[in-house]
Amino acid sequence: MDASQQNWLELETPTGRRVRVLTQVHPRAQRLSLTMGVGGPRVSTPRGTHPSQVKAFLRENAPWLERKLRELERAGQRLATPTPGRRESLLWRGERLPVRWEMASLPWVRIEDDAAVIGVQLDRPDARQIVQRVLRAYVATQMKREVARLAREFEPQLGRGIVSTRLLPLKSLWGSLSVRGRMTLDLALMLAPPTALEYVVAHEMCHLWVRNHGPRFWQRVESIYPDYLETRTWLSQRGHAVKAELARWVGTELGT
Amino acid sequence: MYFRNLSLFRFSTTAAKQIDGDLETRLAAHRARPCGPFEMATRGWVSPFGGEQALHHGVGNYTLLTLGGEDKLLPAACVNAVLNEKLAAIAAERGKPPGGRERRRLKEEVLNELMPRALARPHRLAGYLDLDRGWAVIDTASKKPAEALLTELRNTLETFPVFPLDPEESPQALYTSWLSGGELPEGWVLGDECEMRDPQPKGAIVRLSRSDLSGSELQEHLKSGKQVTRLGLVVEDRLSFTLDENLVVRKLRFLEQATEELEATERDSAAAEFAARFALMCLSLTPILAQLEKTFRLSRPKARA
Numbered sequence: 001m002d003a004s005q006q007n008w009l010e011l012e013t014p015t016g017r018r019v020r021v022l023t024q025v026h027p028r029a030q031r032l033s034l035t036m037g038v039g040g041p042r043v044s045t046p047r048g049t050h051p052s053q054v055k056a057f058l059r060e061n062a063p064w065l066e067r068k069l070r071e072l073e074r075a076g077q078r079l080a081t082p083t084p085g086r087r088e089s090l091l092w093r094g095e096r097l098p099v100r101w102e103m104a105s106l107p108w109v110r111i112e113d114d115a116a117v118i119g120v121q122l123d124r125p126d127a128r129q130i131v132q133r134v135l136r137a138y139v140a141t142q143m144k145r146e147v148a149r150l151a152r153e154f155e156p157q158l159g160r161g162i163v164s165t166r167l168l169p170l171k172s173l174w175g176s177l178s179v180r181g182r183m184t185l186d187l188a189l190m191l192a193p194p195t196a197l198e199y200v201v202a203h204e205m206c207h208l209w210v211r212n213h214g215p216r217f218w219q220r221v222e223s224i225y226p227d228y229l230e231t232r233t234w235l236s237q238r239g240h241a242v243k244a245e246l247a248r249w250v251g252t253e254l255g256t
Numbered sequence: 257m258y259f260r261n262l263s264l265f266r267f268s269t270t271a272a273k274q275i276d277g278d279l280e281t282r283l284a285a286h287r288a289r290p291c292g293p294f295e296m297a298t299r300g301w302v303s304p305f306g307g308e309q310a311l312h313h314g315v316g317n318y319t320l321l322t323l324g325g326e327d328k329l330l331p332a333a334c335v336n337a338v339l340n341e342k343l344a345a346i347a348a349e350r351g352k353p354p355g356g357r358e359r360r361r362l363k364e365e366v367l368n369e370l371m372p373r374a375l376a377r378p379h380r381l382a383g384y385l386d387l388d389r390g391w392a393v394i395d396t397a398s399k400k401p402a403e404a405l406l407t408e409l410r411n412t413l414e415t416f417p418v419f420p421l422d423p424e425e426s427p428q429a430l431y432t433s434w435l436s437g438g439e440l441p442e443g444w445v446l447g448d449e450c451e452m453r454d455p456q457p458k459g460a461i462v463r464l465s466r467s468d469l470s471g472s473e474l475q476e477h478l479k480s481g482k483q484v485t486r487l488g489l490v491v492e493d494r495l496s497f498t499l500d501e502n503l504v505v506r507k508l509r510f511l512e513q514a515t516e517e518l519e520a521t522e523r524d525s526a527a528a529e530f531a532a533r534f535a536l537m538c539l540s541l542t543p544i545l546a547q548l549e550k551t552f553r554l555s556r557p558k559a560r561a
Binding site: 165 | 482
């Protein structure tokens, strides 16, 4: 999407809460629509919509937006982009870890048993962007090792192996497998409980034998990962919160 | 004959067994030939030594192969110019331009007319196989020609499963740590070139060449969270190269110390000189590939029954 067609609007809800909403011109939009996505609230508008129309639409839907925000907060989902130096928490492998900020000239990330430690020069004006960059690189590095371990584990059982892996934030999928055997996985899986990544790797590797999602495919998944149903349900019900958490930390722009 | 760039691939011990005494006959069945009048490109094997000599050259467990062929040069602009002339003539005659189907037919006609007159550009690409350790090393930095060579090899041997590298350790993370003062593999030192990227989509890119990589301007970029995606390295004063995020080796240069032993000895023929250079190259690259394997944890594909 063209960045010039994006704009931020600030909206005041009936209880006086101020919410930032992304407005985006969508070439195929027929009418105004307000959605609560990975990057927070967003309004899609058809081309040529007057800003006053957008504002009126938002005022009209402010109670809905507030209700939705409250629902997400109750479910434990955080929405605001993290600010370096402030009290924060990071979802890592299914556990919410408090973030400990440290002053460091070269940025780094370390996950300890009871905290996520992020070293960054806190007084820099672009500290937030630095944290996004360094965390994205950290998640990818850790995930690469974990995926290699899982692939090694499943390979003898399957008799076939993946050719290579690619890790990046994905919008709606958790993973995919190309015809050449290259596996693409969502970086957000590293934030979910470890079983999520295990299941998705097992799932994609079973596609090396069966390219569809028919009964033969699920039989094969069950043979190497018996608890797949539980994790699959978890991903479909709670997965969006994990994707939102990744977007909160590494930015809302998806893909590379 | 030294390779300038290296695209690396791996193969299993089972695949290595396919390279046997029969190789020369199999290669001969896929010998390169010139383009026919209506062919755009041809591919096949040529002798690494040039001329009509053997189609492969083996030293120990290293086998050198050279893919040859021709590509016809027929720029789209030339085809369109002739086509437009024809279309204009037809439009003037009939009073209306010809329809889509007829245009396609005319384009085919123009291609058939021009192709026999087009110049053919010769193509050559060398690669070697390290059968012991399962490396396929191809002298190019681009993916497409490297894969074309492997496809031809697969056609020649009927089957030859070769895999791209899949490092367990992220190259970007390692390059970034090396440049931030981390420890490099033994005998490796930083070169004079690097590329840094903001890992976010459409992020900033900084390229430095012929620069001191310990300078403060570079540290400033690292402080802003940029990741190193390409890094120049020098190994034991013998070799220098640039490694990228996909572990493609570029700008490979054999430094004086590596080549001076070779220059010192005289050889009778060009073929002997060539063979000596190939042996020196393989022996110099083997420890580098072993180091890459260890540092980035590149596993060799498992043999399958």
